[in-house]
Amino acid sequence: MNRIPPPPRCAERVTAAYRRIAETDRPEVWISLREESAVLAEARALDARIAAGEELPLAGTLVAVKDNIDVAGLPTTAACPAYAYTPDVSASAVLRLVASGAIVLGKTNMDQFATGLVGTRSPHGPVRNALRPEKISGGSSSGSAVAVALGIADVALGTDTAGSGRVPAALNGIVGVKPTLGLVPTSGVVPAARSYDAVTVFARTLTEAQLALAQMTGPDEADPRGRAWPDDVRLSAPPNPRIAVPRDEDLAPLSDQARAAFHETVKRLEHAGAHTAVIDVSPLLEAAKLLYDGALVAERYAAVGDFIAQDPTAADPTVGAIILAAAGLPAHALVDDLERLDGYRAAARRILSGFDALLLPTTTGHPDIAAVQADPVAINARLGTYTNFVNLLDLAAVAAPAGEADGSPFGVSVITRAFEDQVAIDIAALLTAEQAPVPYPANGVDLAVFGAHLRHQPLNHQLTDAGARFRGEIRTAPAHRLIALDTTPPKPGLLRVPPPDGAAITGERWTLSPTALGHFLAALPAPMFLGRLELADGSWVLGFHTDPAAAEAGTDITAYGSWPAYLAERAGA
Template sequence: MLHNLPFDIRRLHQAYASGVEPTQVIAEVYRRIDEVDDPGIFLHLLERETVLKRAKKLSSFDLAGSPLWGVPFAIKDNIDVNGLATTAACPEFSYIANEDAFVVELLLRAGAILIGKTNLDQFATGLVGTRTPFPAPKNALDPDIIPGGSSSGSAIAVSLGLVSFSLGTDTAGSGRVPAALNGIVGFKPTLGTLSNAGVVPACRTLDTVSIFSQLVDDAAVVLNVVAKFDAADSYARQFEKSPISLPPPHLIVGVPNNETIKFFGDNHQRESFEMTINELGTLGAEIVEIDFTPFYEVADLLYGGPWVAERYSVLEDFETNHPGSLHPVTRQVINAAEGISAVDTFRGFYQLQDLKRNVAPIIDEVDLICVPTIPSFCTVADSEADPVGANSQLGTYTNFVNLMDFCGIAVPVSNRKDGRPGNVTLLGKAGHDGLVIAVARELQYKCRGGLGACSWQLPDKQKLLPSPANHEIALTVVGAHMSGLPLNHELTQLGARFLYASKTAPKYRLYSLAEAHPIRPCLVRDESGSSIAIEVWAMPSKRFGEFIKGIPQPLGIGTLDLENNEQVKGFICESCATKNAEDVTNHGGWRNYLHSISTLTGSIDGGRICQHNL
């Protein structure tokens, strides 16, 4: 009956609403696990009867109080569950946890049902997924291809449809590389968004729990549950939670330029990436090419700099007391730290800071960066022949991300021409998780790639109802603060997010204040006026005062009437400013007016000087 039921959260909840019982879903989970018959996926699979008992104990179906009600999930076996062993894929390291990891506790409270703990590259050190003393899991799509790591089992369990979502961890790409290799979504939040309490560290300063799912929507739902500040985690950071929203209609997206992009001879991967960039363009993105050399230099620091010593600090005592217990490649990687001095460590810190300062102007010029999640595919044979080299190649576009304090999401796109899954990663500045999720959601539906190893189709795209959260104020912008224009960063730097594009009621006139730099509009109420194109953004209330402090005369904030009969706070202008200003109402909006200027001068595009290479 449930053999073909997709396990994405929305369709699973629809099944529950129609009368399906959680025990039936759990029975189907174990049927699928038996059918797959891969002993390398789970290191600890909970007893079927134990999970069925937990399913029976769920309260009545209530998504308001339990947004993950009846949703099966798995976690990587470096994350604690009360009463279960945590091995980090090292039997000698194993211990019985006496409490749930912070994120696991939140998931269980939300009604999710834990199925088991999954395999990984030992101590989360690797991107290949085969550095484990246990049987290595098989790639869900092609057993000749490596499964990807270090969160191998978690990604495969989702790709095969055994669970709705899973948790991994991500320090160097462990939450993104296996997503790409198994055709699913891999979301790496901003560092500190999710608590690491109850997680075996790899590099404490760079670690984060990550989320695997088949749909971007599901990653967003899970994030909303687990993104809670944990004062017990010294590296936790507080970010306001907001519902998933639409992406801005105009974005500046940076991509590696032709001179520095790397595919290691994989032309199918190159073609797939180029096609995806074209699709981003159809979604309103302006593509800007970036010299990626400094990003590669940052990436080299992760294993060629002092952060290897941070990994060593976790395992030094254990290795001393348990010689020979580490996987040979894990030991080779970590023991390289023995030659790193305190002086080397500080030199590494300084080098990273210099590189971050050098690329800051590039990052400030774009809203997002888009890269291939992996530069090429790697076979099991390739990895066995050169385990370190293969791993390094897989980390080309992932190793720098946490060092740069980016958030990122690996999203499935159209399959490559050879049938392998396409996948790109969208990277955003710290705290811009909502933006990368919003764009990834649109891209997944635009490209309509596969859902892992399952034959299911994407569900109908759920219509979003954009509105400000309780901690936000809706703000209407009419000119240079609109998406893709020169002052939009004044919104995004304060945590504002796009809600929707609309028009004013037909009673406003729009003027150009030519003396302003950049040139700015002046919106004045006039009953003989017209409807003017606007954008509505949600601004965190606590940052609103900071924003309006910088608004110069003759501009101000008032209440605007929109064509949908809503009244929203937004930019207005003193009528005296129109005396020497140009009336541009007939253009219907600021962006159209700027386009008319660019047609005449060829030098301005949307208020931004054309710049296609940074």
């Protein structure tokens, strides 16, 4: 079972985390921090379960939770003390993490009601950047990002409507994954703009983020906006992905150093095998303005407007002004903007057609806390230039570190179509030099291949074009013969035989979507057929077989042990 590798004991991890909390002395990160003794007791119980043989994919993983996400027994305030309530049940995302062995440390500071990208709009004070304390941490998931960047939490939950799960990642030099809307339930989350809210994950590595995200994903009856994976989902980026990049004029908000860092990132992706092409992204940047400058801001009033209207002094002045300004918007204005949004979504489909992903800077710069306090609205708006449109247009995104610019971390975002989250993760992994452990989602079907569909063989593109994911080499149980068939292109067939006539044959395991497997089956030419075969470890997997009549007419090449070995021998001869 894949898991985030923990140090020897969960209890030791907890002790180290509270030691780190004391060392860093960042009280503004937390709104409510659990007592160390209670967390230690939970960790010792986990240690006992692990010692008894229980396997937990996130055993001992320490989690910080943004304070607009419910954790049973801890107040949910959304950084507004007057709004506080104490839930009896945790949000579905939190419940799933805890059930997988994760341990919640506490609730983190945030821009009030998740309205902002700066991390300064809180009565608990601005959350200082993990690396440059005079600068902003980014928001609204400010405390969550900093808790990870400071090495306190392994992963942290944020929310993202306009970029709150990505901007703080970029400014603190960590990973932020914003999944397709609806994949992770938002039940138990205080809404910001309900139609466009997503629960996100911060981590120091993509591997940690993806493993946590996988545990949280899945339908939830309490979430009416929940969505299931389609049967044709791609489970891997292609070996040489096509990536769209913006024009120089689209990078105008960046400093010279930031533009240079972005271009260097593009070169790194090209060196890793990606093909890039410059496109006009201005329609996407125009769509981004609808989130705050148009009538869609009415969603924020629908979320908490009545509460703020009853006592405007309870809210941060900037937050209150933004939300209350939406009270007088006419319904027809919202309908007009929704129609505009439909047009922008169609434009996004055209722009991304033929590409696996779009690469953009995550944000525009790294302002000082003092500058934001002096100009809280304009600077905040600039920070969302490259993030605001993503949820509006139903896209997925991964924010990844990409060096430095102007003395601060610089980050980029890999943006993909809805449900192509794994494609975004794979492309981001080219920058972080990681290998994702399992595909997201993990609902694909394994297929064993032994001939022309192997890597570096002529039909392998049929797998990669279908978004199939290479999972490694395999060996069959010694119950098969390998036959070179008389076909074009040449390919082998696997024939199951009774012992002791068989041998172990080397092949590859690939994972692909149910729809892709169906297409393979429908197009499978005679004499091949699909059936289960036994592997050397005793497990069974689907694979290509051939019928006995065709095998009789072919050439037995079992002695070579694999198709590539046979081809190499022929080439040498």
